[in-house]
Amino acid sequence: MAGAHQLTATVSQAGRPVTDLQPYLDSYAHLSAFHEGDQALAHLHPANTVNGDHGGPTLTFQALLAEPGNWRVFLQFQTAGQLHTAELTLHVD
Numbered sequence: 001m002a003g004a005h006q007l008t009a010t011v012s013q014a015g016r017p018v019t020d021l022q023p024y025l026d027s028y029a030h031l032s033a034f035h036e037g038d039q040a041l042a043h044l045h046p047a048n049t050v051n052g053d054h055g056g057p058t059l060t061f062q063a064l065l066a067e068p069g070n071w072r073v074f075l076q077f078q079t080a081g082q083l084h085t086a087e088l089t090l091h092v093d
Helices: none
Strands: 003-010 030-035 041-044 058-065 069-079 082-092
Touching (some): 041 058
């Protein structure tokens, strides 16, 4: 259903939880979502409090995805000084 959603991302590597996320631009992650139909954009930061290099593995976002359909999502996070980007598609009814 289009509207407000709680999104949860769990960061892992080789099946193991990542617990050393580093702040990147004052947040443990940045999530950008683009609507397939009209390229509407949602840019989100997790609700998790930044506490040094101890973020993860679970990040919670409050998202307002106003349009139903497919949203292409890009999650950026940093570990060991390196920026990573994960991508996926979410379907919103």
